[in-house]
Amino acid sequence: MAAYFLRESDLAAWVDRLIRGRPVWGPVAKKTQFVFAELHSAKELRLDYDVSLVPPKKVIFPTTQELVAFSPRGAESSIRPRPQILFGVHFYDIKALDQLDLLFAEKHADQNYLANRAATTIVGSSIQRVFKRAFWGSIAPEVKPRGHDAFLTKIRGGYLFETRTRKGEALVRSGKFVKATPARVEEAQQVNARMMARCPEKFPAPAAQVAHQVRFAFIKEELWKELAHDCFSCGTCNILCPTCYCFDVQDRWNLDQVSGVRCRSWDGCQLEDFARVSLGEGASENFREERFERYRHRILRKLTYLNEKLGGPACVGCGRCSAGCVPDIADPVRIVSRILEV
Numbered sequence: 001m002a003a004y005f006l007r008e009s010d011l012a013a014w015v016d017r018l019i020r021g022r023p024v025w026g027p028v029a030k031k032t033q034f035v036f037a038e039l040h041s042a043k044e045l046r047l048d049y050d051v052s053l054v055p056p057k058k059v060i061f062p063t064t065q066e067l068v069a070f071s072p073r074g075a076e077s078s079i080r081p082r083p084q085i086l087f088g089v090h091f092y093d094i095k096a097l098d099q100l101d102l103l104f105a106e107k108h109a110d111q112n113y114l115a116n117r118a119a120t121t122i123v124g125s126s127i128q129r130v131f132k133r134a135f136w137g138s139i140a141p142e143v144k145p146r147g148h149d150a151f152l153t154k155i156r157g158g159y160l161f162e163t164r165t166r167k168g169e170a171l172v173r174s175g176k177f178v179k180a181t182p183a184r185v186e187e188a189q190q191v192n193a194r195m196m197a198r199c200p201e202k203f204p205a206p207a208a209q210v211a212h213q214v215r216f217a218f219i220k221e222e223l224w225k226e227l228a229h230d231c232f233s234c235g236t237c238n239i240l241c242p243t244c245y246c247f248d249v250q251d252r253w254n255l256d257q258v259s260g261v262r263c264r265s266w267d268g269c270q271l272e273d274f275a276r277v278s279l280g281e282g283a284s285e286n287f288r289e290e291r292f293e294r295y296r297h298r299i300l301r302k303l304t305y306l307n308e309k310l311g312g313p314a315c316v317g318c319g320r321c322s323a324g325c326v327p328d329i330a331d332p333v334r335i336v337s338r339i340l341e342v
Helices: 008-021 091-105 111-118 166-174 182-195 207-219 221-227 291-305 320-324 332-341
Strands: 002-007 024-030 033-038 064-071 074-077 084-089 120-125 150-155 158-163 247-253 260-266 276-280 283-286
Touching (some): 002 182, 008 158, 008 166, 091 120, 120 166, 158 166, 207 221, 221 291, 221 332, 291 332, 320 332
Parallel strands (some): 024 084, 120 150
Antiparallel strands (some): 002 158, 064 074, 064 260, 150 158, 247 260
């Protein structure tokens, strides 16, 4: 909608005013890494972070979420969204949230997610430090982030603040902003463009070609067994992924055995029991029992199955799965490079 300039010395006062008005989540340091946490002071905010340990989707789609409370009197929805700000989100995580917005809204819309999403104002932030396993600069660069209300870019002397929605425009009233000059707008564009070329890893081919090749490789079981040989089936790659959205639903009963809550928690397709279904009378069937089958499913899910619906792969190149995998076999760049060899 508009572009503004905020001096660097005025950033902390602005963020502190936002914190006084509603919950603000932003990147903070946690030992040698970074996490998105509710801010108590602007002093905690670290816009120079490389990547957060867990993606910021957790603010809208919590790791564990109460859905319904039940008792003999009936059931009551637990949807109670609160206005909040998700601050300092890198563009690749905004792209991931764009995907979740689409997937949770289609067909049988997920009101739990959508209520939290509607109550959240998202402020993007330019990347100041590149993660060692990132490849966001080369995977589907034609897919642009859309679902944010404003974007903050660090430039000389301060920040360019570009508003995208009325919610983003409303934040301007809390800070000492001035209208940005065309020169500052151009400088911000150059800053973000230069950063796109700084990723240490490069996706080996265009997304459409990769989607075709990966799908074609489905039947090459020996290849997938080779790639999955050291997999622990721990699910770390799922938990750290900003575009994964699978969950498990369980009822938690109170001691009275007549009341309780229904909750959902993040789940992952790499876990051994993820694809196990009941056949009744104590019997079950696991239709992805082998490690290579689960490993293959993850890669096809990220790079092939959803491309047409999303307009690109369900991978945004953040590098979290690559860094989090103990045997280091989850990196999509290396996996795709190997598939393209055969």
